[in-house]
Amino acid sequence: MKVVLPLKVNGDDYEVAVPPHWTLLEALRYELRLTGSKQGCDKGDCGACTVLVDGKPVLACLTLAVAARGKAITTIEGLAHRGKMDPVQDAFDESGALQCGFCQSGMMMSAKALLNERPDPTEEEMRLALSGNLCRCTGYTKIFDAVRRAAQLQAEARRVALGQDEG
Amino acid sequence: MSRTPLHRPSPHESALGHVTGRARYVDDLDAPPGTLVAQVVPSPVAHARITRLDVTAARAVPGVHAVLTAADIPGVNDIAPVAHDEPLLAEGEVHCVGQAVAVVVAESYAACRAAAKAVVLELEPLPAILDLEAAVAAGSVQGDLHEMRRGDVDAALASAPVRLSGTYRTPGQDHFYLETHAALALPEEDGALFIHSSSQHPSEVQAKVAEVLGLPRRMVRVQVTRMGGGFGGKETQGAHFAALAALGVRATGRPVRIWLNRDQDMTQTGKRHPFYSEYEAGFDEAGHILGFKVKTWADGGWSMDLSKAILDRCLFHLDNAYYIPSLYFFGQVARTNTPSNTAFRGFGGPQGMAVVEEVMNRAAERLGLDPAEVRRRNYYGDAPRDRTPYDQVVEASRSARIHAELLETSDYEVRRAEIEAFNASSRVMKRGIALQPVKFGISFTHSVLNQAGALVLIYADGSVQVNHGGTEMGQGLHTKMRTVAAHALGVLPEAIRVMATATDKVPNTSATAASSGADLNGAAVKQACETLRGRLAEVAGTTLGVPPAEVVFEGGEVFARGGAGRKLAFGEVTQAAYLAQVSLSATGFYRTPDIRYDAKAGKGKPFHYYAYGAAVVEVEVNGLTGEHRVRRVDILHDVGDSLVPTIDRGQIEGAFIQGLGWLTCEELVTDAQGRLRTHSPDTYKIPALGEAPPDFRVALLTGATQHDVVHGSKAVGEPPFMLALGVVTALRHAVAAFLPAGAEVGLKVPATPEAVLRAVMGA
Numbered sequence: 001m002k003v004v005l006p007l008k009v010n011g012d013d014y015e016v017a018v019p020p021h022w023t024l025l026e027a028l029r030y031e032l033r034l035t036g037s038k039q040g041c042d043k044g045d046c047g048a049c050t051v052l053v054d055g056k057p058v059l060a061c062l063t064l065a066v067a068a069r070g071k072a073i074t075t076i077e078g079l080a081h082r083g084k085m086d087p088v089q090d091a092f093d094e095s096g097a098l099q100c101g102f103c104q105s106g107m108m109m110s111a112k113a114l115l116n117e118r119p120d121p122t123e124e125e126m127r128l129a130l131s132g133n134l135c136r137c138t139g140y141t142k143i144f145d146a147v148r149r150a151a152q153l154q155a156e157a158r159r160v161a162l163g164q165d166e167g
Numbered sequence: 168m169s170r171t172p173l174h175r176p177s178p179h180e181s182a183l184g185h186v187t188g189r190a191r192y193v194d195d196l197d198a199p200p201g202t203l204v205a206q207v208v209p210s211p212v213a214h215a216r217i218t219r220l221d222v223t224a225a226r227a228v229p230g231v232h233a234v235l236t237a238a239d240i241p242g243v244n245d246i247a248p249v250a251h252d253e254p255l256l257a258e259g260e261v262h263c264v265g266q267a268v269a270v271v272v273a274e275s276y277a278a279c280r281a282a283a284k285a286v287v288l289e290l291e292p293l294p295a296i297l298d299l300e301a302a303v304a305a306g307s308v309q310g311d312l313h314e315m316r317r318g319d320v321d322a323a324l325a326s327a328p329v330r331l332s333g334t335y336r337t338p339g340q341d342h343f344y345l346e347t348h349a350a351l352a353l354p355e356e357d358g359a360l361f362i363h364s365s366s367q368h369p370s371e372v373q374a375k376v377a378e379v380l381g382l383p384r385r386m387v388r389v390q391v392t393r394m395g396g397g398f399g400g401k402e403t404q405g406a407h408f409a410a411l412a413a414l415g416v417r418a419t420g421r422p423v424r425i426w427l428n429r430d431q432d433m434t435q436t437g438k439r440h441p442f443y444s445e446y447e448a449g450f451d452e453a454g455h456i457l458g459f460k461v462k463t464w465a466d467g468g469w470s471m472d473l474s475k476a477i478l479d480r481c482l483f484h485l486d487n488a489y490y491i492p493s494l495y496f497f498g499q500v501a502r503t504n505t506p507s508n509t510a511f512r513g514f515g516g517p518q519g520m521a522v523v524e525e526v527m528n529r530a531a532e533r534l535g536l537d538p539a540e541v542r543r544r545n546y547y548g549d550a551p552r553d554r555t556p557y558d559q560v561v562e563a564s565r566s567a568r569i570h571a572e573l574l575e576t577s578d579y580e581v582r583r584a585e586i587e588a589f590n591a592s593s594r595v596m597k598r599g600i601a602l603q604p605v606k607f608g609i610s611f612t613h614s615v616l617n618q619a620g621a622l623v624l625i626y627a628d629g630s631v632q633v634n635h636g637g638t639e640m641g642q643g644l645h646t647k648m649r650t651v652a653a654h655a656l657g658v659l660p661e662a663i664r665v666m667a668t669a670t671d672k673v674p675n676t677s678a679t680a681a682s683s684g685a686d687l688n689g690a691a692v693k694q695a696c697e698t699l700r701g702r703l704a705e706v707a708g709t710t711l712g713v714p715p716a717e718v719v720f721e722g723g724e725v726f727a728r729g730g731a732g733r734k735l736a737f738g739e740v741t742q743a744a745y746l747a748q749v750s751l752s753a754t755g756f757y758r759t760p761d762i763r764y765d766a767k768a769g770k771g772k773p774f775h776y777y778a779y780g781a782a783v784v785e786v787e788v789n790g791l792t793g794e795h796r797v798r799r800v801d802i803l804h805d806v807g808d809s810l811v812p813t814i815d816r817g818q819i820e821g822a823f824i825q826g827l828g829w830l831t832c833e834e835l836v837t838d839a840q841g842r843l844r845t846h847s848p849d850t851y852k853i854p855a856l857g858e859a860p861p862d863f864r865v866a867l868l869t870g871a872t873q874h875d876v877v878h879g880s881k882a883v884g885e886p887p888f889m890l891a892l893g894v895v896t897a898l899r900h901a902v903a904a905f906l907p908a909g910a911e912v913g914l915k916v917p918a919t920p921e922a923v924l925r926a927v928m929g930a
Contacts, residue, residue: 042428102396
């Protein structure tokens with residue numbers, strides 16, 4: 001009663017055997033033990049399960065695992081690259097954006113998806129990108145600050161990469 | 168003290184774990200192979216006699232290891248925190264929809280669901296009371312009533328130039344912690360258990376599990392690493408799920424995990440208490456309150472849980488920040504056939520304050536005065552205007568100072584004038600502005616609970632573990648405790664690891680609740696660290712050739728006062744202490760001095776001190792749709808000398824938004840059968856980013872050292888929640904602009920767009 005499914009998660013190839021009705025979130029959490037993606041509501045309302053599928057934000061609790069076959073999945077555990085933190089991670093760390101932290105991986109993945117798409121987002125685009133992520137602790141102010149900061153950090157990192165950091 | 172982390176910004180102690188996804192919650196833990204899962208079989212009806220409960224067929228479902236009912240409980244079938252009135256699994260009757268009738272333990276949640284369907288439950292319906300007003304009308308109450316009185320209130324009301332009377336209802340609220348209830352129970356040797364619980368009160372989980380299993384408490388250890396939010400919802404009610412998992416372990420010998428999905432969490436657990444109040448108030452023409460008579464009822468749900476203490480705190484806050492010369496307060500807990508309501512940030516305080524704020528608003532509107540000015544005129548002041556309704560003296564009230572500073576910094580007068588001009592020229596959109604003060608009593612009002620312990624361990628390499636009785640639910644308690652310990656030991660915060668809260672480290676702890684976590688545990692941690700520092704000073708003094716009193720610990724270094732001479736690394740001193748056979752572990756303990764309350768007399772000093780704050784809130788209302796938004800919020804809040812200002816600021820922002828949710832968008836709807844219809848975020852609306860004020864300015868009151876609290880700080884968890892009451896006053900201001908001059912504003916809470924539209928239409 002299980003299907004064997006190849007999944008590409010955070011750059012690694014896995015083969016998981018899951019019941020066909022399992023969501024991507026269940027496969028990530030209970031088969032691959034990638035528990036950074038959270039189960040907050042199970043119906044696509046809270047955003048805590050947000051992961052990237054081919055760079056786009058996807059609610060893993062509403063996505064069947066089998067539908068993710070052959071696609072590149074990024075979870076919070078895959079944000080850091082070769083031990084170096086992603087600008088989104090640095091920004092959320094510095095900004096003191098978290099309280100209980102349960103919503104945070106989803107918030108960060110939504111922010112990452114936005115910055116993939118729009119390296120220099122407007123305030124309105126940031127609001128829209130985070131509008132599907134619920135937080136019960138913070139009042140959102142610092143989370144919003146963190147996304148703004150992430151955009152700055154990413155822009156700085158890009159300038160460094162392009163060798164335009166002089167002066 | 169140049170190198171202390173105290174009173175300075177700090178990242179959350181788990182920040183790195185959270186941004187990498189490595190911070191674990193109960194359902195993220197690696198469970199051993201063979202771990203089973205458990206699920207509650209809930210009552211489908213609000214009140215009935217159980218005529219048949221047969222789980223034979225359910226037990227036969229493939230993958231099912233046990234289906235347990237009240238008959239399978241080896242110890243006491245009770246999970247109530249105080250009153251012993253709440254069976255863990257129903258016996259004889261069910262009292263609300265969602266009450267646990269049985270628990271299924273199986274290899275998968277799918278098998279649990281299948282087994283739950285196979286349970287034969289035959290019920291004979293009984294009359295159910297489903298709402299608070301019906302309970303009050305029917306005299307359905309539980310527990311003792313609570314009264315406070317002063318002066319001749321009837322005479323004061325009779326002679327008052329301005330008289331108001333009415334009823335007021337405040338709604339319930341779901342906690343909506345992002346992490347739902349969860350527990351993982353593991354068998355240990357000799358019938359003992361180790362339980363990971365998402366709970367604000369691990370000692371109570373330990374006590375209740377031990378009672379249910381008929382074990383002494385030493386056989387049960389409970390650990391809480393962190394919670395994904397609590398807000399009071401995990402003060403008592405986490406014990407239910409931990410106990411069900413523990414029962415599963417007892418029945419199967421295997422580890423058992425329980426996790427509620429959002430719908431189960433919302434339908435099976437209690438919420439903030441709705442309150443219904445009847446009031447009469449008298450004012451003079453200058454807006455001073457002269458007399459206030461309130462009868463209030465809390466909807467306790469089907470059992471007491473913490474309702475008595477919540478009712479008490481409501482009565483303790485019917486005055487908010489105002490001196491009331493004559494009064495009569497009456498409160499009682501009503502009993503309804505709904506899940507047992509429980510602690511929620513503010514704990515009755517918001518519900519009490521909401522009544523007096525409604526009265527202040529009505530009086531100001533009646534008198535044509537600025538509601539902010541009416542509030543200012545009623546603040547506590549010098550004797551005799553310094554006595555609360557329960558006779559505690561309000562020493563040096565900070566309300567007037569905060570009021571003046573915030574009016575200034577928020578530019579209140581100018582903006583109020585601008586809003587009047589805007590409203591005169593704008594037809595569809597109207598704006599409103601308000602100032603909301605808060606005074607909130609700090610201490611558990613059941614005085615014995617005001618105690619805390621700590622256990623600090625220093626290893627020979629100079630690294631430190633801090634254990635304390637408080638739990639981390641996102642409020643930053645562990646970060647504060649690390650700061651207190653780092654300051655006391657003179658080490659860098661990074662040298663300290665704050666351990667998961669565990670009942671085998673600090674026994675008999677109180678819940679992390681009543682905003683008291685940092686006050687109580689901070690004092691205990693400080694004491695333990697100072698004991699250890701004293702021992703280390705002896706060792707270092709010998710090496711440095713100075714008396715112990717001359718040894719300074721700072722920034723990870725140990726040296727003689729004045730800084731001349733050798734500097735030892737902290738680790739060198741701890742290693743020397745080990746070699747000198749000096750103990751490097753110590754406990755700390757704290758109990759709040761000088762608090763007491765006589766509930767029969769309604770008099771005493773239940774609070775160690777008061778926390779203060781105020782908010783200026785500006786809103787805009789669309790008169791065609793009732794939609795509204797908060798345009799700007801300015802908060803000035805008193806946290807004493809903040810232990811960690813970044814943490815306190817986060818608490819203030821978050822509490823305000825949670826209060827905004829309670830008062831404007833969160834609405835619990837129960838149908839005529841007593842079933843909650845708003846049991847997930849698709850129907851229950853908590854504030855999202857779009858509801859947060861685009862202009863949100865938070866300042867901490869300066870020069871506000873709090874005497875006799877750890878490092879001059881003050882509690883912060885709950886008080887700012889009530890600042891959101893200002894949203895209602897601001898909405899009334901805007902709504903009044905749509906109405907004929909002098910018309911009464913009838914605005915109900917939650918002030919959803921529907922409620923605001925009704926108020927605008929005068930309906």
